[in-house]
Amino acid sequence: MPFFNPNPDDLVVIGTQEYRVVPHPATSSIAYGQESRRGIVYCLKSISGQRYALKQFKAAFRSQHILTISKLLQPLQTWNGLQVASRLVITRDSMPELVTRYPDLEYAVLMPWVEGNTWFDSIYTKTPLATSTCMQMASSLTSLLSRLEAHSLAHTDISSGNVLFEHASGQSALVGLESFYGPGFPEPLQVPFGTDGYRHPKDNNGQWNSAGDRFAAAVLTSECLTWYDEEIRSSRYGEHFFDTHEIGKLCHRYNLMHAILQKLNSSLAGLFELAWFSGNLQETPTLKAWHDVVLATI
């Protein structure tokens, strides 16, 4: 049984469209692929030069659930920052030849490639950003997340790898929508428990609920707001700003971030403190509260 394990520049035909596999930006000898929790995302390029993401799911996550979620996400594709809600799911019924050739592509999803930088990129490389860019990024992110919140929706796995920014405009976008929470959305096969560096330290009930984004967004928004500061950048732990073990505790990084937020707007520092020491996700400040204060700050 052949695996779908493409090489750079391989031709992939999905439906009637032809795509080429994009080489990895760091090494042209392998395909640009990135393993995520549920699978591998490959970068493809259409004949017209448009880039797409093809997400191939691990065996344990290939199911009808992907098709259901994709249909429910479809109306959100027009929202700013949710362009990956526009998805084409490869199924045995819709593309029998492709699935027969590569059974591990069943339920793979083709979606737009989001141009921009993941927040992970900025943290890992300690990229300096202008204060105005940081404010725009925080504003865009809290705007998107508070809009979701107002519709009783949640991404449920906000983390540096799932949030992208266009640095020129500060515009944000979300990827990794497979565990979306909302009215009518089915419970995912594995309930998301968050990502290292962004997980609530006390709430062990998982993030698949309407308050699931609150803590992670509080941390990530605070990272964005303070990233213009050189001491913040140089203090980052590793792949995320906070060491997993210090989250929810008084520590140097908390004090540093709190002090900079305090300088920006004492209400920002207040929200961060409430989130940091909250007992659970429900007690954590809402995304609307964050968005209102961010707007008042910039």
Place this chain on the structure above:
Amino acid sequence: MDDTPDSSKGVTLNANNDATVGGDVVGHDKVVHITQNYYQAQDSVANSQAYALTVSATTPGLILFLMDGGFHTNKVINDRPAYEIITEALHAALQTLTQRSTRGSQVVRRYYIGCYRYSLTFEDILGGLKSITEVAQQPLPILRSSNDSSDTFGAFVKIEGVLRREISRFQNCPAPLVCHITAGEYLCPDPKPIVDRIKALQVRDGPVLVENVLIDDEALLMPAGKPHHWTGVHDSSDLSNAFARQLFDMSSHLPEQYRQYASEIGYNLGPGTRMLYPGTRPEIVNLGLGLVAASTISR
């Protein structure tokens, strides 16, 4: 019904200093049985806690690939020499490690790799340990075979040296893994004592793991059939020859975290299986090499 308690706490001494369980005086054998149960339970707890660390830039994994390049690797399997199969599987493993380390446009230093080939001589292909970031920027290594026999004993001595020199850097990281890929028997002394010394080396996450991939389609008494239904090698009696059984004895038990990863990617390895992957089916060879990346990654 066996009323043997699970813990040595069930054993008490009476007024005459006789060992008792529930008030009944018990003999030496029963005390030994109870005590063994206790220590097995402790081992089980220890094993469930081991190999749980996450691979990240601050806690990188160390993986040493040790590849046999002796005359056995010239043997033709399904119209291809074994060394080509090994090369292809190594490339697939390096690709997996690169993709597991890719975040956005970055290849994060989540792994350090050593890559060695041996026959009568020992060759360091990468020129020392290299981060996955550096490995990704180099041309993929091409393996050569030779007409020499394989000094597996000497090769594991060299690997032990590498580990002893480097292991202190990885004390707070996931347990290092040695992945040995071979295609046939060696004529050198039995390397098991050296491998036992390697497996006795420890970091906080647990002892060093040793895995063997054997390119041999006759090693299993019951062929794997559908690779995704194969449950792994649980006992040396599953194997057809003395060489495969030697490799079995040298292979670590598959940690539970690794087994769960195998399950996620569609394999059915059972609990307690050894890290021994015999066969020529690409699914089995790739499983063996793909599992080197099975530590949980930071998300």
